[in-house]
Each structure stands twice: as C-alpha cells, then as structure tokens.
Amino acid sequence: MISCTEFIWVYNELFKYLERRGGEGKVIEFWKGISDQFLGNLREYVREEGLKGMYRYWSHTLGEEGGRHVMTLYDDMFVIDMHECPSAKLIYQGGVVEPYEKYCEHCRWLYPPLLDELGFDADMDIIDCKKGRCRLTVRKKPE
C-alpha cells in the first residue's frame, strides 16, 4: 500500500510521468480531471454553505495536512494565506524526489475553475513555490 503520508511524492512523480508520456497538456488534463471528478466534497461544502463551506473544507484538509497558514472568512470574501505549504515543503525541501518544476500549478487548475462554476471569482497567486507561499482569494460574483 502506498501510504497517504507518501502520496505527495507519488503525486509529483505522476506529474512527471504524465508529462513524459503526453506532454504538459496531459498533466493539465489530469488536474482538470481531479477538479471535475474527485473534489466532490469541496463542491458539496460550497453548494451548501458558499464561502463558509470553503472555510470548513480547508479547515479539515489543511488541518490534517499541516503547514502554516491563515484562513480569513469575510462576509463576501474567503482568503487562504499560505506561508508554508505542507505539500510544497515535502517536494521542495524534503530531498526525497526531484521536484516537478510546475508542481504548484496544480492548485491553480484544481480550485479556481471549480469555484468559478459555483459562482465565485477565485485568484490563485503563487508567490514562491520553493518556500511554499501562495494566496487563494475567493469573492462571490456580483448577482
């Protein structure tokens, strides 16, 4: 069994394998597939509770994954300020695998399109991959 504690490294290797076999387009196709078919729980949280659902979803996942971040829930906006991404830390600082150079891009393909579909504008700003710094800002689209 591949342990869930080893998954991030396997994920990194999967991106590299897909790029080798099918180019960057295949990696993006995979990321879109995850967004469309795997993130059903995020979709449910957001459909039920909007911005608050996002807060609940990421409280759970980031709570389990670790890292250092601040989540801010406003009336009309939700923000994750990631200071030290647990996943990027394993990839860029773990020394176990050679990092896939576009590793952090997966978040840009996983989350903003899904949130857009559900009525939110989302900006994924990748600040510094090696340091695991990024910011996700989500605003409700005007009615």
Place this chain on the structure above:
Amino acid sequence: MANVHKDFHGALSFGLLFLEEHYGPDGCAEFLRELADTVYKPLADKLRHEGLSALREHWETVFSLEGGGASCSYEGDALVLTVNQCPAIHHMKQHGYAVAPHFCEHTRIVNEAVCRAAGYSASVEFDQAAGRCVQRFWRAAS
C-alpha cells in the same frame, strides 16, 4: 510526526484510473515500478543494507500512522504482513471515493519493484472488496 490526510488514498485511486484509461495497465505498472527508483529508493536502500527488519519497521510506522488492522510476523526467513483492515480501502469506501478496479495491484507492483531493487522478492494475496491482504517478503535466491 507525519501528517495523515487519508483523502490522498482517493486521489491515488483517481490517478491509477487515469493512468489505466490513458496508458493501459502497462503504463500504470510502468509508473508504479519507477517509484522504486524515486520515492521508495530510501526504503530499497535500507532493505538492501539492513534486511527485512527495515521493511518491518516501515510497515509498523505506516500502520501506526494510518490505523486499520495489520500485523507483522516471520514465517521462517520470510516477513509476513497481514492486513485485516486496509486503511486505504476502508477510508475510500467510508467516504464514497471511487476505488479503482485494480487498486490493490499497486501494492504488488510497488512491493515487487522495491524488493527487486534490494535483492528481495515479494508476493501478495489480496481480497480488495474486503480490504484484506497478506504480503510476504523474502531474500531472493542468488
């Protein structure tokens, strides 16, 4: 202590399905075998230098973090890992994630690749629906 986010089992299952769909079982197996040279290289190196105790330590760490039900024992010169409740299968079923039809095959392929790299052999008998398996590891005949 490592962070434990079990939804990653579902993401792995999705990845295996994607690989099979796009590159067939051979592509999926090729990807998994290559993990022995990357993600699992430290484990293969440790197994080569320290023997089966390294693998026993690995599995005890994994199952102490993940839970489920598993135990290690020796049968003669072979290390036997008996999994009575696979944490991956259990979590995916409990949370409604799609379990890839050949999900448990990844265990056989990765185990064999890691062992081959270290001069060992491995086998696995599994019942995916029940989330149970018995894995065996032994030094390969030279």
